[in-house]
Amino acid sequence: TGINNNDTLRTILAKLDGFDPKSLVIDECKTGKHWNQKRVDEDDQLTFYALACWLKYKKHPSLIRLHWARTIEDEEGKIRATGELKTFITGRAMPQMLEMANRVKKAWKSIQKLK
Numbered sequence: 809t810g811i812n813n814n815d816t817l818r819t820i821l822a823k824l825d826g827f828d829p830k831s832l833v834i835d836e837c838k839t840g841k842h843w844n845q846k847r848v849d850e851d852d853q854l855t856f857y858a859l860a861c862w863l864k865y866k867k868h869p870s871l872i873r874l875h876w877a878r879t880i881e882d883e884e885g886k887i888r889a890t891g892e893l894k895t896f897i898t899g900r901a902m903p904q905m906l907e908m909a910n911r912v913k914k915a916w917k918s919i920q921k922l923k
Contacts, residue, residue: 820912822860832861833871839889843876848896855908858900872898 826835834857848854854872861869878892 819863820856820860822857824857824860827857827861829865831871832865832867832869834858834861834869834873836872836874837877838874839877839879839887841879843874843878843894843896845896845898848874848898851898852908854898855900855904856912859905859908859912862905868900868902872900874898 824834825837827833834854836854836857851874854874858869858872861867874896876894876896878890878894879887880890882888
């Protein structure tokens with residue numbers, strides 16, 4: 809992460825599960841018990857990835873997909889895949905990305921104070 813002298817976020821490091829730099833499509837894979845459209849639409853990680861795309865390419869991602877594999881906890885307490893797979897489509901608006909940029913800057917400044 810870098811912030812210039814004008815307090816502008818310059819770069820962030822993001823490791824995406826899947827990203828096509830030509831089409832600007834973001835793919836994220838998740839497991840768990842409960843994913844739904846509302847949760848996907850509000851997920852901070854996807855907003856962070858959209859911000860990373862904007863900072864590098866100066867364009868919104870053309871598509872953001874979250875691929876979910878449902879899991880359950882069995883009688884022995886082990887996590888098991890159910891075989892149910894679902895893909896959610898979402899997007900991010902500029903206000904969401906600007907809010908995330910402010911959160912990143914605030915966190916970065918707090919980390920710098922620890923030095």
